[in-house]
Amino acid sequence: MTWTRERIRPIDLGDWQLQLRDDDLAQLTFRGREVLRSVRAVVRDRDWATAVWAVEHVSVAGSGATISLVSDAFGTRFEGSLSITADGASLSVSLAVSADREFWTNRTGLVVLHPARVSGAPLTVTHTSGDVSHIAFPEEISPHQPAFDIRALASEGVTVTFEGDRFEMEDQRNWTDASFKTYNRALADPFPYLLESPVVQSVTVTVDDAGAPAPHEARPAGEALVLREREAGPIAFSVGASTAPGTGPADPVGHDLLVEVDLGWAGWSSVIERAAASGLPLDVRLVLPLEDAERAVARAIDALADVPLARIAAIQPPTHPHEHMSDAQSTRILRAALGDRDVPVIGGTRSHFTELNRGQHLVPD
Structure with missing residues (x-):
C-alpha cells in the first residue's frame, strides 16, 4: 500500500533524511541509503475504512521533528502526534492518538513499510516473549504473514524495534505494492476492539556501527523475457x-x-x-x-x-x-x-x- 497525495516536505535530521508526504513519513534514509519506505499512523474503523489525517503543524528543530495530526472521520475527532528523534545511528518515531468519543477499531497505530529490495534477505525476528527466529524476507509472494508476534526485526545491519502492541508482517506484493508491511494488532486478536485513548506506540530504527551494509545480492536474473509481435490482436478480456x-x-x-x-x-x-x-x-x-x-x-x-x-x-x-x-x-x-x-x-x-x-x-x- 502506498499513501501519498503528493504534498511533499523534506525533513533533514543530520545523517537521517525523510519526506513528509501529507501524513506519511516516507523514504527514510541513513547517509543516503533507504532504510524504510514508510512509517505512518493509521486509524481503521470496524469495516477497515481508513481515516484521512490532516497535518495541522510541523516543527523541525535540530535532531528532532514534531507533526500534529487531526482527523474528523466516522463521527469521531481524532488527534495525533508524531515525534521524530534522530540520535546518531538511531531514529525513533513515537505516536500518540486520542479520540473524543468511544470508538471501535480494527487497527489503530503505527504501520511500517520495508522496501521490496529486501526480498530474500536474512531476517532475525525477536518476539514479545524474547524468543528469536531466524528466517528470511520472502522471495516469492508469500500468501501468509512471514512473521508474527514481533518485537524487533533485524536485517542487513538494520534493526527495527516496535513498542506499544504486538506487531506482525504481511507481504504487500499480494496487493501489487512492492513492499513488506509490519503493522500493529495481530489479526489473530479479536476485532473490532474498543480504542483506549491515548494509543501510544513507537518504532525505533538503528543502523549498526559500521553503517548499513550493501544490500544482499539479488537472485541471478533468469532467462530474459522476449516480447514478439503477434499477428493476432491483443488478448481479449471479458469486460x-x-x-x-x-x-x-x-x-x-x-x-x-x-x-x-x-x-x-x-x-x-x-x-x-x-x-x-x-x-x-x-x-x-x-x-x-x-x-x-x-x-x-x-x-x-x-x-x-x-x-x-x-x-x-x-x-x-x-x-x-x-x-x-x-x-x-x-x-x-x-x-x-x-x-x-x-x-x-x-x-x-x-x-x-x-x-x-x-x-x-x-x-x-
Whole structure:
C-alpha cells in the first residue's frame, strides 16, 4: 500500500533524511541509503475504512521533528502526534492518538513499510516473549504473514524495534505494492476492539556501527523475457457482466461476456437467458450450491447447450471449506457434466490475487 497525495516536505535530521508526504513519513534514509519506505499512523474503523489525517503543524528543530495530526472521520475527532528523534545511528518515531468519543477499531497505530529490495534477505525476528527466529524476507509472494508476534526485526545491519502492541508482517506484493508491511494488532486478536485513548506506540530504527551494509545480492536474473509481435490482436478480456435479470442486456462490449451464475439461487436460469441475449460467447463462472452440486451443474450445462462458450469454471460456494475457489471436486463435477463438449475449463478464484495465492494448491491442472 502506498499513501501519498503528493504534498511533499523534506525533513533533514543530520545523517537521517525523510519526506513528509501529507501524513506519511516516507523514504527514510541513513547517509543516503533507504532504510524504510514508510512509517505512518493509521486509524481503521470496524469495516477497515481508513481515516484521512490532516497535518495541522510541523516543527523541525535540530535532531528532532514534531507533526500534529487531526482527523474528523466516522463521527469521531481524532488527534495525533508524531515525534521524530534522530540520535546518531538511531531514529525513533513515537505516536500518540486520542479520540473524543468511544470508538471501535480494527487497527489503530503505527504501520511500517520495508522496501521490496529486501526480498530474500536474512531476517532475525525477536518476539514479545524474547524468543528469536531466524528466517528470511520472502522471495516469492508469500500468501501468509512471514512473521508474527514481533518485537524487533533485524536485517542487513538494520534493526527495527516496535513498542506499544504486538506487531506482525504481511507481504504487500499480494496487493501489487512492492513492499513488506509490519503493522500493529495481530489479526489473530479479536476485532473490532474498543480504542483506549491515548494509543501510544513507537518504532525505533538503528543502523549498526559500521553503517548499513550493501544490500544482499539479488537472485541471478533468469532467462530474459522476449516480447514478439503477434499477428493476432491483443488478448481479449471479458469486460461485461450479467448477474441478475433485468429490463434487458446492455449493448455488447468486447469479444465475450463474463457471467457469474449462482446455482444456489432459484432464478439462476434467468441469468443465463439474459447473458445469452447479448449474442456474445459467454465466459461462465458457475457457483455451486452446497447440496446436490452434480445435479445443479448438469442442469446448468443443459441450459447452456445452445450458447457459445468462451470458457467455463465451477467454483465452491461461501461457507464451503474451499469457498470461492475452483478445486478438484468442483472441476470434476463440471467436466463430467460437459461430457464431450469442447469448452476450455479454467480454474482460480472469484475473489482476488491474495486468495488465489493462498489457495493455488487447490486448483487442479
